[in-house]
Amino acid sequence: MTLQGLLSSKMTPLGMLFGLLMASCFNFCLSHQNLNKFALTNPEKSSTEETEKRESEAKEKLDLEGLEVFYPTDEWQALRPGQAVPAGSHVRLNLQTGEREVKLQDEDKFRNNLKGSRKGKRLDVNTNAYTSQDLKSALAKLKEGVKIEGSKEDKARQAEVKRLFRPIEELKKDFAELNVVIETDMQIMVRLINKFNSSSSSLEEKIAALFDLEYYVHQMDNAQDLLSFGGLQVVINGLNSTEPLVKEYAAFVLGAAFSSNPKVQVEAVDGGALQKLLVILATEQPLATKKKVLFALCSLLRHFPYAQQQFLKLGGLQVLRSLVQEKGTEVLAVRVVTLLYDLVTEKIFAEEEAELAWETSPEKLQQYRQVHLLPGLREQGWCTITASLLALPEHDAREKVLQTLGALLTTCRDHYRQDTQLNRTLASLQVEYQVLAELELQEGEAEGYFRELLASISSLQRELR
Numbered sequence: 001m002t003l004q005g006l007l008s009s010k011m012t013p014l015g016m017l018f019g020l021l022m023a024s025c026f027n028f029c030l031s032h033q034n035l036n037k038f039a040l041t042n043p044e045k046s047s048t049e050e051t052e053k054r055e056s057e058a059k060e061k062l063d064l065e066g067l068e069v070f071y072p073t074d075e076w077q078a079l080r081p082g083q084a085v086p087a088g089s090h091v092r093l094n095l096q097t098g099e100r101e102v103k104l105q106d107e108d109k110f111r112n113n114l115k116g117s118r119k120g121k122r123l124d125v126n127t128n129a130y131t132s133q134d135l136k137s138a139l140a141k142l143k144e145g146v147k148i149e150g151s152k153e154d155k156a157r158q159a160e161v162k163r164l165f166r167p168i169e170e171l172k173k174d175f176a177e178l179n180v181v182i183e184t185d186m187q188i189m190v191r192l193i194n195k196f197n198s199s200s201s202s203l204e205e206k207i208a209a210l211f212d213l214e215y216y217v218h219q220m221d222n223a224q225d226l227l228s229f230g231g232l233q234v235v236i237n238g239l240n241s242t243e244p245l246v247k248e249y250a251a252f253v254l255g256a257a258f259s260s261n262p263k264v265q266v267e268a269v270d271g272g273a274l275q276k277l278l279v280i281l282a283t284e285q286p287l288a289t290k291k292k293v294l295f296a297l298c299s300l301l302r303h304f305p306y307a308q309q310q311f312l313k314l315g316g317l318q319v320l321r322s323l324v325q326e327k328g329t330e331v332l333a334v335r336v337v338t339l340l341y342d343l344v345t346e347k348i349f350a351e352e353e354a355e356l357a358w359e360t361s362p363e364k365l366q367q368y369r370q371v372h373l374l375p376g377l378r379e380q381g382w383c384t385i386t387a388s389l390l391a392l393p394e395h396d397a398r399e400k401v402l403q404t405l406g407a408l409l410t411t412c413r414d415h416y417r418q419d420t421q422l423n424r425t426l427a428s429l430q431v432e433y434q435v436l437a438e439l440e441l442q443e444g445e446a447e448g449y450f451r452e453l454l455a456s457i458s459s460l461q462r463e464l465r
C-alpha cells in the first residue's frame with residue numbers, strides 16, 4: 001500500500017490534514033537517503049540523535065500494513081505516525097513540535113485545556129476548520145526545519161526542497177476536496193462571536209470562544225473588523241454577565257483589542273466599556289477577573305486622553321484607590337501604581353511633544369491639558385497611598401513605586417516631606433540596597449539593578465531634605 005493510500009484510507013480528517021503535510025514531507029524524505037536531515041520536530045529542542053530515531057521509527061511504522069491503536073489518557077500525549085486513536089478522543093496538531101497529540105475528552109477541565117493549548121496553536125478536530133494561517137505556519141515550521149538542518153553549501157538541495165513543497169494554493173485545493181474548510185480570520189471571528197452570543201451555548205463554549213477570539217484581535221485589522229460587524233459590542237456587553245469567568249475572558253479579549261488601536265478605543269468608550277470595567281473593579285469579584293479587567297482598563301486608557309478624561313469624570317481614581325486598599329490585592333496594587341505612573345509620564349511627554357507640534361495638532365495638546373490627573377491624584381490621597389506601597393517586599397514592586405514617587409514629586413513633595421514613615425522606609429531600604437549593590441559590584445556588575453534602585457532612593461532622599 002502506498003503512503004498516500006494508507007493515510008487517506010485509515011485516518012480522520014485531521015489525520016488527513018496531517019497526512020498531507022507529512023506526505024509533502026515524505027515525498028522528499030523517501031527520495032533521499034538521509035532521513036534525519038528533515039524532521040517534523042522542533043529542531044532546537046530535539047537532538048539529532050532523537051530525531052534520527054524518531055524518523056526511522058516513523059518509517060518503520062508507515063511501512064506496516066496495520067495501524068497500531070493508541071489509548072489516550074487525561075494528559076496530552078504525542079501520537080506517533082501510523083498510530084490510530086479510538087473515536088471520541090481529542091486530537092490536536094501541535095504546530096510548535098509538529099506532533100499530533102491526543103487525550104480523552106474532558107469538558108470539566110476546559111480551563112486548563114485552554115491554557116495548555118495556547119502554548120502550541122492547535123488544529124482542532126472538533127471545529128473541522130483550519131485557517132490559512134495555521135497551514136502557513138505549519139509549512140513555515142517544516143521549511144524552517146530544513147533551513148536549520150541543511151548545510152550552507154548545499155544550496156542545490158534547498159532548491160530541491162522548495163520544489164518539492166507544494167504551493168499553498170495546491171494544498172488548499174486538496175483540503176477543499178477533503179471538505180476541510182479554510183476560513184478567513186473574519187469568518188472565524190464571526191463564528192466565535194455567534195458562538196459566544198448564542199443563548200444555546202454552554203458556559204464552556206462561551207469561554208472557549210472568547211479565548212480563541214483573543215488570539216485574533218491582537219492584529220489591528222482584525223480588531224477593527226470585529227468592530228465593523230458589531231462583535232466588539234457583544235464582547236463589551238459580556239462584561240455585564242453574571243458569570244465572573246465571562247467577565248474575565250471578555251476583558252481578556254478587550255485588553256488585546258484596545259491595545260494601541262485608537263479606532264477600537266474610541267468605539268469602546270462610546271459603547272460604555274469604561275463604566276462596565278470600573279463597575280467590575282468596584283464590586284466584589286474574583287481576583288483573576290479583576291486582574292484581567294485592570295489590564296483591559298490600562299489598554300483602553302493608554303495614549304487616549306479622551307478616555308482618561310472620562311475615567312477621571314467617572315470617579316476612576318476612587319475606584320482604583322478602594323482596589324489598592326483592599327486586603328490581599330498587593331498584585332493589583334503594583335499594577336495600579338504602574339498604570340498611574342504610565343499615565344503621569346505619558347501626559348508629560350505628550351504635552352511636551354504636542355507643544356512642539358502645536359501648529360499641526362492643537363487638539364491633542366488641548367485634550368491632554370483637559371486630563372486633570374495630578375490634581376486628582378493629590379486630592380484623593382494618592383501621595384500617601386503610593387508612599388505606603390514602598391513597604392512591599394518585592395524588589396520589582398519597590399522599583400515601580402520608586403519610579404512613581406519620582407513622577408509625583410512635584411505634586412506630592414510637601415506630603416512626602418511630612419511623611420515620617422516614608423523617611424524611615426527610605427532609610428532602611430538604603431541600607432538594604434547598599435549591601436546588595438556591593439555584592440552586585442563584587443560579581444562584576446558595575447551598572448547593576450540594585451545600584452540603580454539605590455540611586456533612585458538617594459535622589460528621592462535629596463529631594464525631600
Ligand SMILES: *[C@@H]1O[C@H](CO)[C@@H](O)[C@H](O)[C@H]1NC(C)=O
Nearest residue numbers: 193194197198229230231234
Ligand atoms: C447577539 O444576539 C442578539 C440577541 O440574540 C442579537 O440581537 C444580536 O444581533 C447578536 N449580535 C451579533 C453581533 O451577532
Ligand SMILES: *[C@@H]1O[C@H](CO)[C@@H](O)[C@H](O)[C@H]1NC(C)=O
Nearest residue numbers: 236237239240241275276279
Ligand atoms: C449592563 O449593566 C449596567 C449596570 O451595571 C446597566 O446600566 C446596563 O444597561 C447593562 N447593559 C446591558 C447591555 O445589559
Ligand SMILES: *[C@@H]1O[C@H](CO)[C@@H](O)[C@H](O)[C@H]1NC(C)=O
Nearest residue numbers: 417418419420423424426427
Ligand atoms: C529622616 O530621617 C533622617 C535619618 O535617616 C533624619 O536625619 C531626618 O531628620 C528625618 N527627617 C524627618 C522629616 O523625619
